[in-house]
Amino acid sequence: MKLEIENLTKKFQDVAAVDGVSCTLTTGVYGLLGVNGAGKTTLMRMLCTLLKPTEGRILWDGKDIFELDGAYRRVLGYLPQDFGFYPDFTVRDYLRYISSIKGLRPVAARQRTALLLQQVGLEKAENKKMKKLSGGMKRRVGIAQAMLNDPRILILDEPTAGLDPNERIRFRNLISELAQDRLVLLSTHIVSDIEYIANEILLMKDGKICIAGTTEELTAGMPEQVWRVSVPRNEAASYTKRYKVSNIKTLHGEAQLRILSVERPADNAVLEEAVLEDVFLHYFGERAGGGEE
Amino acid sequence: MNQKIPYKSMPPKRVRHKKITDRHNGKEQIYYEIRKVLSGTRSRMAFLLLALVLGITLYFALGVEYVNEAGESERGPAAVASLRAAQKAWSGYLEEETIRQVIAENRRINETPEGRSEQIKESNIAYGWKQGIAEIRSLLNCSYAEAFRTYDYYRADSLTEEAAGAFYENRTRLLQEWLADEAGDQYLEAEKVYLIGKYESLETPFYYDYRKGWTQLFTFAPTVVMITMLFLGYLVAGIFSNEFVWRADAVFFASCHGRDRAVAAKVWAGVGIVTAVYWMVMLIYSAAVLGYLGADGWNCPVQTEQGDWKCFYHLTVWQKYVLIAAGGYVGCLFMAGLCMLVSARVRSAVPAVMVPFVLIFLPSFLGNLESAAVNKILGLLPDRLLQVGTALGYFDLYTLGGRVMGAVPILLVLYGIGAAAVLPVVYWCFVRS
Numbered sequence: 001m002k003l004e005i006e007n008l009t010k011k012f013q014d015v016a017a018v019d020g021v022s023c024t025l026t027t028g029v030y031g032l033l034g035v036n037g038a039g040k041t042t043l044m045r046m047l048c049t050l051l052k053p054t055e056g057r058i059l060w061d062g063k064d065i066f067e068l069d070g071a072y073r074r075v076l077g078y079l080p081q082d083f084g085f086y087p088d089f090t091v092r093d094y095l096r097y098i099s100s101i102k103g104l105r106p107v108a109a110r111q112r113t114a115l116l117l118q119q120v121g122l123e124k125a126e127n128k129k130m131k132k133l134s135g136g137m138k139r140r141v142g143i144a145q146a147m148l149n150d151p152r153i154l155i156l157d158e159p160t161a162g163l164d165p166n167e168r169i170r171f172r173n174l175i176s177e178l179a180q181d182r183l184v185l186l187s188t189h190i191v192s193d194i195e196y197i198a199n200e201i202l203l204m205k206d207g208k209i210c211i212a213g214t215t216e217e218l219t220a221g222m223p224e225q226v227w228r229v230s231v232p233r234n235e236a237a238s239y240t241k242r243y244k245v246s247n248i249k250t251l252h253g254e255a256q257l258r259i260l261s262v263e264r265p266a267d268n269a270v271l272e273e274a275v276l277e278d279v280f281l282h283y284f285g286e287r288a289g290g291g292e293e
Numbered sequence: 294m295n296q297k298i299p300y301k302s303m304p305p306k307r308v309r310h311k312k313i314t315d316r317h318n319g320k321e322q323i324y325y326e327i328r329k330v331l332s333g334t335r336s337r338m339a340f341l342l343l344a345l346v347l348g349i350t351l352y353f354a355l356g357v358e359y360v361n362e363a364g365e366s367e368r369g370p371a372a373v374a375s376l377r378a379a380q381k382a383w384s385g386y387l388e389e390e391t392i393r394q395v396i397a398e399n400r401r402i403n404e405t406p407e408g409r410s411e412q413i414k415e416s417n418i419a420y421g422w423k424q425g426i427a428e429i430r431s432l433l434n435c436s437y438a439e440a441f442r443t444y445d446y447y448r449a450d451s452l453t454e455e456a457a458g459a460f461y462e463n464r465t466r467l468l469q470e471w472l473a474d475e476a477g478d479q480y481l482e483a484e485k486v487y488l489i490g491k492y493e494s495l496e497t498p499f500y501y502d503y504r505k506g507w508t509q510l511f512t513f514a515p516t517v518v519m520i521t522m523l524f525l526g527y528l529v530a531g532i533f534s535n536e537f538v539w540r541a542d543a544v545f546f547a548s549c550h551g552r553d554r555a556v557a558a559k560v561w562a563g564v565g566i567v568t569a570v571y572w573m574v575m576l577i578y579s580a581a582v583l584g585y586l587g588a589d590g591w592n593c594p595v596q597t598e599q600g601d602w603k604c605f606y607h608l609t610v611w612q613k614y615v616l617i618a619a620g621g622y623v624g625c626l627f628m629a630g631l632c633m634l635v636s637a638r639v640r641s642a643v644p645a646v647m648v649p650f651v652l653i654f655l656p657s658f659l660g661n662l663e664s665a666a667v668n669k670i671l672g673l674l675p676d677r678l679l680q681v682g683t684a685l686g687y688f689d690l691y692t693l694g695g696r697v698m699g700a701v702p703i704l705l706v707l708y709g710i711g712a713a714a715v716l717p718v719v720y721w722c723f724v725r726s
């Protein structure tokens with residue numbers, strides 16, 4: 001079970017949204033981390049055969065996925081970022097319909113629908129119309145939909161977008177549970193979503209995977225170190241100008257800064273252990289989760 | 294992480310995709326596609342609207358009047374029964390003798406005090422007496438008209454019994470005169486020969502019977518079929534575009550059958566909806582009209598009705614009905630196919646809904662141009678299929694490979710093939726999007 005991406009490029013007009021990506025994915029959870037517009041969705045849409053690459057190929061166990069066509073999609077589950085549905089279908093109708101277009105037998109469809117509704121905690125909502133669900137419930141239906149055919153490859157594009165912290169945690173648990181024995185590729189720009197559940201993290205920037213590895217590898221491989229510095233509040237601004245600051249906490253007129261720097265930024269600076277968020281800051285030069293502004 | 298609200302664990306037994314997937318679930322897909330179209334308040338409203346329009350049309354179609362002995366108009370089942378009885382009295386072959394009797398009867402009534410009276414009430418009474426022969430009297434107006442294209446309501450009143458023998462000959466004679474003169478440059482020589490041949494070979498005498506049910510059915514059929522088509526256009530317009538509008542396209546196309554069977558299911562859902570709705574409406578409409586007014590006269594030649602006196606097709610009333618129903622179906626299927634094509638192509642239902650409107654209403658604007666070349670094209674446009682009854686009365690002739698043909702058979706074949714051809718195009722178009 002191996003998904004090989006070879007020199008994959010997708011150009012919209014002249015802009016390369018995905019630019020020469022190569023990597024090999026096997027079983028496990030992969031976290032695709034990147035700022036808005038990094039090309040995550042574009043990459044995933046190609047992996048789901050929704051977009052044809054401008055260049056490069058994607059191979060599933062050595063065969064081109066566009067040639068495998070239906071046979072490839074048979075083992076694929078996809079939760080799109082911009083996920084819509086049939087407003088007048090009930091949750092159960094929706095899952096049954098998706099089962100049918102995924103080629104499930106009616107008996108299997110019934111079993112899988114019941115099982116997944118239970119797994120995502122929606123048994124009580126199965127007769128609700130899709131248009132009446134809350135955002136979080138829709139996402140959960142989205143996950144259930146992707147899981148119907150018990151896919152080998154599960155591609156989730158920002159599955160936690162728009163969820164409250166509680167839902168986020170539930171999602172994380174669900175995903176790590178679903179991840180056994182599959183290839184899960186999960187995109188997000190929120191570091192904490194994948195920090196603990198992803199076996200491998202792919203950092204994507206300007207259409208390229210700039211670095212990949214486990215959380216430990218990434219934090220260890222970071223050239224800068226993480227420091228904690230306590231300074232008077234009025235001096236904080238001069239530090240944010242000079243250094244990449246991943247966090248500021250003000251306390252009784254004092255500011256506690258978390259700084260990324262190769263050398264010690266101040267005499268009283270204390271070395272801290274780097275976390276994934278610091279890596280994100282290092283590569284993207286801005287606070288993780290904060291978007292572009 | 295947060296252990297207080299865990300998701301329930303998956304049972305250890307796992308089903309593998311090879312065991313749970315199967316090829317033969319097309320019917321289920323079609324079922325859900327149809328449900329996508331029919332669920333929702335909007336389509337329910339559309340159905341109500343269709344029912345309403347059908348109801349109004351039926352009100353007019355069934356609104357047959359009978360003028361009683363007192364010269365008053367009546368409506369309702371009793372009136373229908375009276376009219377039927379009055380006209381049934383004249384049923385039979387329209388031989389010279391019958392024509393003679395009709396002319397005589399018409400004159401007899403005209404010469405009564407009521408018939409001579411200028412007063413409305415009196416002349417209504419006289420009209421009431423004429424109801425039995427009214428249809429045949431209209432045929433006299435056609436047959437003895439001054440020219441092929443003129444119709445004088447009072448022509449029958451100036452006839453004498455001696456004229457009766459020319460009843461059928463007049464039909465051909467007027468055509469010949471018209472072709473030789475006014476319409477001389479509109480038709481090729483072969484076409485003229487064809488028309489005259491058709492007229493001459495029509496079997497006479499005509500068998501006449503009370504046939505009000507069919508006449509009314511034919512009169513309002515184009516309305517019913519066109520309304521149904523507009524409604525169908527509304528229904529099928531969303532089948533493809535809604536996938537994009539609802540942003541459900543990504544999941545759809547990323548599914549195993551998203552680029553083959555699931556798309557075919559959409560096409561079949563469209564065909565199924567057109568078929569079911571069309572025949573349901575046709576059945577309700579026909580059953581209501583014929584059930585109320587009677588299906589008598591089904592075996593008469595169509596020419597026994599004033600509007601079809603000049604028709605050059607040799608058809609009986611039931612054959613005309615079959616052509617109307619079949620033509621309407623082919624037309625709806627073709628237009629719905631185009632509708633789906635536009636929907637799949639532009640990913641929006643709005644232009645798709647417009648397709649039937651344009652196809653139905655544009656030709657009637659162009660018809661005002663009165664150009665022979667334009668008319669030649671108009672005669673073969675798909676809107677004609679929605680009104681085959683009317684198209685049968687048009688003198689649209691086409692010469693194909695030396696053979697002269699009327700428009701109706703060409704329309705049926707052309708758009709039958711067209712409908713069959715447009716559906717794969719819709720499929721292909723959506724699969725590739």
Ligand SMILES: Nc1ncnc2c1ncn2[C@@H]1O[C@H](COP(=O)(O)OP(=O)(O)OP(=O)(O)O)[C@@H](O)[C@H]1O
Pocket residue numbers: 012013016017034035036037038039040041042043081189
């Ligand atoms: N259909 C398209 N046409 C033109 N440009 C596009 C199209 N889709 C994406 N792009 C461009 O490609 C780039 C990458 O977009 P993409 O949606 O893949 O980013 P992303 O990483 O998913 O961002 P986000 O985190 O906001 O979801 C963007 O600059 C975007 O403007």
Ligand SMILES: [Mg+2]
Pocket residue numbers: 040041042081157
């Ligand atoms: Mg995205």
